[in-house]
Amino acid sequence: MRSSRRITITSIAALAATIFAAGAQAEDVADFYRGKTVGILVGTSPGNDYDLRARLIGKYLAKTIPGQPTVVVRNMPGAGGITAANNLAQLAPRDGTSLHALMSNMMAAQALATPGVKFDTRDFAFIGNSTNAPNVMAAWHKSGITSFEDMRTRKTIVGAPMGTAGAIYAETMNALLGGKLNIVTGYPGGVEVNLAMERGEVEVRASNSWASWKATSAEWIADKKINFIMQVGLQRHPDLKDVPLLLELAQTEEDRDILRFLSSETAIARSMVLAPGAPAERIEALRRAYDAVMVDPQFLADADKAKMDVSGMKGEEAQKIADAIVNTKPETLVRARAMLGDLLK
DSSP states (O other), X not given: OHHHHHHHHHHHHHHHHHXXXXXXXXXXXXXXXXXXXXXXXXXXXXXXXXXXXXXXXXXXXXXXXXXXXXXXXXXXXXXXXXXXXXXXXHTSOSSSOEEEEOOTTHHHHHHTTOTXXXXXXXXXXXXXXXXXXXXXXXXXXXXXXXXXHHHHHSOEEEEOOTTSHHHHHHHHHHHXXXXXXXXXXXXXXXXXXXXXXXXXXXXXXXXXXXXXXXXXXXXXXXXXXXXXXXXESSSOOGXXXXXXXXXXXOOSHHHHHHHHHHHGGGGGTTEEEEOTTOOHXXXXXXXXXXXXXXXXXXXXHHHHHXXXXXXXXXXXXXXXXXXXXXXXXXXXXXXXXXXXXXXXX
């Protein structure tokens, strides 16, 4: 009996010490963030889904991060998101105050050894992801294009900023699926491609998240000003049951491997990451703060009002998916690099 009681007393003491240490650590995190400014870097122009989503999430993170720091969003467009990701990896403070709304194709850009990439997404701490909506190709209603078959039978002018997922998808459709897409890459961002469609400069926007189409172009959808041609993801979205997946058009298993590699990023379409080097307890605190935002009723109401698709994912799970993309088998990456050619120069 004495031995059993001694073990019990020892266990209680150990548990109490653990709880005390956890409480002290939480207070340390709150003390660190109190009075600080946490930055969220967005790698696109203002006004699109990455930007609007980062600003809405940032508003609520200011309440859920321990110590309630000020949260400030700033834009750094360039090189299809690479400029901002490089900034996070090389120049941003490594103390837990530098977040980034990572563009979804950055893992593929790294895996394909795209010139200019000076980051390793495996070094970023994934804090959370807010949607797994697919990327969607859309044609302007006056173009007469209603399906991918139309782009196999005639030349089509497609807008896709250099270095973006859209440019890669379009080139892939040419190389593997017999598309006749003339890719115009001179636009700085998706907002500018949308304006170009309205002006008649391009007929198709090569890629935009379905979440973004709903959030920023609801009137176009309602008025049928755009025809949805293709979705890029691992399964059809419930809203787009009649729109084919890029993956479904693969002719061989080797082609399917490439298309699966390019499609996997949509599972973590809107991830928020932290600059490398932050202490583990701050990463943990930010992850749990992000989780709290994703289930906050007021946040969800605001997101719904903005027609913003939300399907929250924990940072730990997003990290696994991102790492798996970067670690794609070498033979698939070699073939993808050869296929994409000039786009990666």
